[in-house]
Amino acid sequence: MLRPAGGSPPYSEKRPGHQTRHPAPDGPRPPRPAVERRAAGGKGGGRRWDPGAWFLVLPALLPILVLSVGPLLYGIALAFTDAQSGRTDPTEWIGLLNFRDLRQDTLFWESFRIGLVWAAGVTVPQFLLSLGLALLLNQNLRFRWLARTLAIVPWAMPEVVVGIMWRLVYHPDAGILNETLGTHRDWLGSLGSALPAVIVVGVWAGMPQTTVALLAGLQNVPRELHEAAAMDGAGAWRRFRTVTWPALRPVAVAMGALAFIWNLNSFALVYVLTNGGPGGRTRLPMLFAYEEAFRYGQFGYAAAMGCVLVAVVSVLLAVFLVGRLKGDRT
Amino acid sequence: MTHPIRSRPRSRAVRRRAGRAGQYLALLGYLVFLAFPLLWLVSTAFKPPRELASSHPQWIPDQPTWDNFRQALDEQPLLRAAGNSLLAAGSAALIAVLLAVPMAYALARRRSWLSRAATGWVVVSQAFPLVLLIIPLFLLLKHLRLIDAMPGLVMVYVVWSLPFALWLLTGYVRALPPELEEAAAVDGAGRLRTLVSVTVPLLAPGIAATALFAFITAWNEFFFALVLLKSPEKQTMPVVLTHFLGAEGVADLGPLAAASLLATLPSLLLFALLQRRISGGMLAGAVKH
DSSP states (O other): OOOOTTOOOTTTTTOTTGGGOOSTTSOSSOOOOOOOSSGGGTTSGGGSOOHHHHHHHHHHHHHHIIIIIHHHHHHHHHTTBOOOTTOOSOOOBOTTHHHHHHHTOHHHHHHHHHHHHHHHHHHHHHHHHHHHHHHHHTSOOTTHHHHHHHHHHHHHSOHHHHHHHHHHHHOTTTOHHHHHHTOOOOTTTSTTTHHHHHHHHHHHHHHHHHHHHHHHHHTTSOHHHHHHHHHTTOOHHHHIIIIIHHHHHHHHHHHHHHHHHHHHTOOHHHHHHTTTOSTTTTOOHHHHHHIIIIISOOHHHHHHHHHHHHHHHHHHHHHHHHHHHHHHHO | OOOSSOOHHHHHHHHHHHHHHHHHHHHHHHHHHHHHHHHHHHHHHTOOHHHHHOSSOOSSOSSOOSHHHHHHHHHSOHHHHHHHHHHHHHHHHHHHHHHHHHHHHHHHHOOSHHHHHHHHHHHHHHTOOHHHHHHHHHHHHHHTTOTTSHHHHHHHHHHHHHHHHHHHHHHHHHHSOHHHHHHHHHTTOOHHHHIIIIIHHHTHHHHHHHHHHHHHHHHHOOHHHHHHOOSGGGOOHHHHHHHHTOTTSOSOHHHHHHHHHHHHHHHHHHHHHHHHHHSOTHHHHHHHO
16 A cells, blocks of 8 residues: 655656745735644745645545535435426425425424434433543553543444344343343333434444543543642542543544534434334434435435435534634644 | 551542453443444354254354355345445545545645635535435436446445545645644655655555545445345345345344344454554654654
8 A cells, every 4th residue: 555665756857946035926825824733834835835736636636526516416416406306397496395394394393393302312321432432441450451442443334234233132032131121111112212223323323433532532631730730639530520521522522413414414323224114213313314315315305304304403513613623723 | 348547549449440450340331332233143143943942042153053044145146245335435436536535635735715615525525414415416316327327326435435535535645744734845755746756655644544434435325226226136244144134024033143243354353454554653653753
């Protein structure tokens, strides 16, 4: 994968001494001053955006534009049409009709509510558990390697397998859960327990990502500061609040927001576990929209559902982005 | 224990020992929670049908058997599915890394409206409801006659893993000291040469982690494969696995568990192989000096 050091540098000759370059003639960028974090970076034009940089960017940018930005915009546009699968008449603009229908679609709003309960119910415990685990793994404990390995395993597993595995655990007859608890419950099949049972699986499955991110964030915590605080007699909780948390917060906030959004959009786990049942109690918005689009062929209507989700997620994102950009500047 | 005059260091030592015990207890709790479903999966995979039908299932099978694995391989075209998954995930990871490294480098080292837009896009793309993406992609790929075709799926996987790959790699590049690149520039190396011969080698752990991420994401991916691949002989592992579930619930637990284990092995092995390199201290070493 690594190319040998002598790899062809097509335009290394073109720019023999780029320290001498100055911003003014430097390509088509508007002369927005390059915000530089490192104060010592004023050494030259090395950090300026110039035409050469486009060669680095375009290979990834084009596919993103064509297969991701474009489709997203197209998808939003579809929400205002009566697009259906396998239809011969041309698709027509129908304005807000889909949204008007959607407003009265109680099934969808029920599904939306379930989606929010699921996303919050998974994200919050998952975050707390992962934080605890990350803090433990950051200690010098025996068997840490075992916990570290086990904590990553769910990440490496296909979601479908995670779903199948937990179906075996929850199985009314052959499952270990009923055997251990001495119950005879159909965990995934009864109205009351299906959503909590599915949420437990969601927590289990998503822990690695959060734990690894938080563990990486913990590496930013200045050790000396920690030791100094301990010398001064600060207890564990106080040290966590005053030393660890401030250093960890950017990672924690980013990870929490992302996890919530991922969970809101999750599909495979619940598709395998319950397929939305029993009686729609675990029918997440994604399952709902999937059925609408690919079972009933209502592309336009399903896209409108997607738009509602986007609206919710954008509010969250706005909060997250503002925080991140602020963090970038300082 | 509570003498009126107690020596402070002693009480602190006691407290610390209690804290340690608490930590180990918590660790044990985590180990149980994380491990028991996995162990149950393994246990089920090795159980003969008679034990699976028993109303008091046991952790350790009385007569462990490989039959479930044999049956899983017979019943469903599992190996072909594995081949499809390998092809899709391997090409997606390779292409995604090749595309992402230069862009991540540019984004990390140069600040402009584009890097800000890209950061925003990385985040926004994580937030897509996939429905909103899959319907247009479905129509687009249908137009290109790439529905039910591997290249179409690979394209989708590449684009889908790019944002996170960029995010990861940008972070890794930022963690590298720019002084090394500046030194190379002073020595007269151009940008691409600096990238290839200075940044990329230092970035190797990050690149490995990113490729690994992309591979495992694609290997495990279910939703796109479910929608985009129709014919059974083209389907990937996760989709084929759901066929084991049958129409009305789990039919054959043993083979189901066995097939699930087989589907997990490749990404687990990769993870195990690369785990040390991901957390490796190469970065720390490079930054300190």
